[in-house]
Amino acid sequence: MVDQQLLIDEVKKVVSRDDVKYVIGYKKGTTGFTISPAFAYSTEYADKFIFNPLCKKNLAAYPLLEDKLPLKREEKEDKRKIGIVAKGCDTRALVQIIQEKGLNREDLVIIGIPCSGVIDYKKITAMFPNETAYSTIEEEQGFYKITINGKVHEIAKEELLADHCTSCIAPNPVIYDVLIGEEVEPWDLEEHKNLDVLEEKDVGERWEYWKEHFDRCIRCYACREACPLCYCKECMADLLNPQWIRRSVNLSENTAWNIMRAYHLAGRCVGCGECESVCPVNIPLMELNKEIEKDVKNIFEYSAGMDSEEKPLFGTFRPDDPEEFIM
Amino acid sequence: MTATETNSEMEEFEPNIIGFLCNWCSYAGADLAGTSRIQYPPNIKIIKVMCSGRVNPMYVVNALQQGADGVLIGGCHPGDCHYQHGNLLARRRMAILKNLLEFIGIDSRRVRMTWVSAAEGRKFAEVIKEVTEEIKKIGPMKDIQRVNEW
Numbered sequence: 001m002v003d004q005q006l007l008i009d010e011v012k013k014v015v016s017r018d019d020v021k022y023v024i025g026y027k028k029g030t031t032g033f034t035i036s037p038a039f040a041y042s043t044e045y046a047d048k049f050i051f052n053p054l055c056k057k058n059l060a061a062y063p064l065l066e067d068k069l070p071l072k073r074e075e076k077e078d079k080r081k082i083g084i085v086a087k088g089c090d091t092r093a094l095v096q097i098i099q100e101k102g103l104n105r106e107d108l109v110i111i112g113i114p115c116s117g118v119i120d121y122k123k124i125t126a127m128f129p130n131e132t133a134y135s136t137i138e139e140e141q142g143f144y145k146i147t148i149n150g151k152v153h154e155i156a157k158e159e160l161l162a163d164h165c166t167s168c169i170a171p172n173p174v175i176y177d178v179l180i181g182e183e184v185e186p187w188d189l190e191e192h193k194n195l196d197v198l199e200e201k202d203v204g205e206r207w208e209y210w211k212e213h214f215d216r217c218i219r220c221y222a223c224r225e226a227c228p229l230c231y232c233k234e235c236m237a238d239l240l241n242p243q244w245i246r247r248s249v250n251l252s253e254n255t256a257w258n259i260m261r262a263y264h265l266a267g268r269c270v271g272c273g274e275c276e277s278v279c280p281v282n283i284p285l286m287e288l289n290k291e292i293e294k295d296v297k298n299i300f301e302y303s304a305g306m307d308s309e310e311k312p313l314f315g316t317f318r319p320d321d322p323e324e325f326i327m
Numbered sequence: 328m329t330a331t332e333t334n335s336e337m338e339e340f341e342p343n344i345i346g347f348l349c350n351w352c353s354y355a356g357a358d359l360a361g362t363s364r365i366q367y368p369p370n371i372k373i374i375k376v377m378c379s380g381r382v383n384p385m386y387v388v389n390a391l392q393q394g395a396d397g398v399l400i401g402g403c404h405p406g407d408c409h410y411q412h413g414n415l416l417a418r419r420r421m422a423i424l425k426n427l428l429e430f431i432g433i434d435s436r437r438v439r440m441t442w443v444s445a446a447e448g449r450k451f452a453e454v455i456k457e458v459t460e461e462i463k464k465i466g467p468m469k470d471i472q473r474v475n476e477w
Binding site for chain 2: 198199203204205206207208209210211236244246248250251252253255256258259260262263266267288291292295296299300313314315317319321322323325326327
């Protein structure tokens with residue numbers, strides 16, 4: 001559990017530096033258990049910064065959204081840094097973006113937060129469907145203590161923990177400039193829920209499973225927008241010539257889109273679970289991502305977002321890559 | 328497009344196979360098979376690409392959507408690539424793509440990769456024979472058929 005005052009003090013310290021433009025962090029949302037991103041341009045904004053187990057949102061996408069307007073005559077480029085409050089998986093996303101040269105490490109001030117798992121928003125709203133506000137939420141020895149209207153609810157951690165957190169390989173920030181609080185102990189990794197059940201099925205049954213999910217897809221592309229690593233200026237799904245994916249929403253095109261999305265994150269997905277949590281029709285996208293992550297780990301012994309000096313997975317090769325599938 | 332539903336038609340099922348062959352080795356190998364008059368099944372429709380590393384995984388997915396029952400990617404033997412290592416990059420991509428398709432429920436035997444050099448006309452014919460027979464066994468691909476033709 002992170003000391004809120006420590007976080008606020010640190011954000012104040014960072015934002016008052018001359019070479020920092022603003023700091024991105026979390027604040028309480030307007031209703032229920034929501035969390036909003038917060039931007040501190042000066043020290044007085046820093047007071048509303050929080051960090052609690054509800055802060056699931058991966059903020060690594062925000063520094064990429066920075067507008068680079070054309071400069072006016074004799075105007076100097078704003079080269080100040082951006083501060084960012086980042087959990088373990090957020091720093092992995094940042095490392096991956098830095099590895100792909102999407103951001104420069106020098107342009108970031110990373111305030112690292114050791115994280116012991118976050119709460120799945122869908123699970124907590126299912127548990128308290130009618131609550132519009134909470135006062136505090138704390139983690140204590142395997143329990144979440146949630147205070148609502150003066151009443152304390154104690155709920156076992158497993159009931160609320162987001163699914164992707166069970167297989168998290170980096171609870172502590174991979175890179176940081178400032179670390180808040182003590183590093184946490186990594187926990188025993190579990191396989192992503194449902195993955196081995198699916199793997200045991202035969203091809204036809206798996207298709208029946210995915211067909212049902214892909215049929216529901218409305219192609220809102222929320223998964224793409226929320227993903228910190230889907231930051232291409234022009235997405236292949238939006239191209240008209242060649243049109244890789246037709247605009248119509250049907251099983252064929254939905255399948256092609258979902259294959260494309262999952263494939264483009266092969267060896268890049270850091271497992272933050274954003275895509276799945278924003279999906280309006282609850283497609284288990286993390287199962288696709290985790291399956292690829294597992295294959296990449298088994299075949300190429302590679303994990304995304306752990307080392308910014310490493311070459312991207314598909315940009316390199318080894319002479320002894322397996323090729324038993326080749327005739 | 329072969330819409331085969333009944334068993335009697337199933338026996339006559341002739342698969343459509345799209346072959347992405349690299350300009351320097353596999354395509355020349357196919358050429359050699361032709362000039363040497365080696366018989367091989369006519370089910371393969373060849374698209375020449377400059378290198379097997381040019382094959383975007385979406386080519387494979389789109390081919391399967393648009394009526395192909397199988398896709399074959401042909402490249403040079405490792406070390407022989409005209410562009411130094413294009414085929415080795417393709418090898419990595421296809422390994423992951425095959426696993427992903429298998430996981431989604433599309434039989435990964437539909438997507439095959441082969442190394443055929445310019446001198447291996449006979450090997451090319453054998454590969455085509457093997458792929459055609461295997462895809463005949465799997466049956467037509469109708470799960471993700473593209474419906475809108477515009």
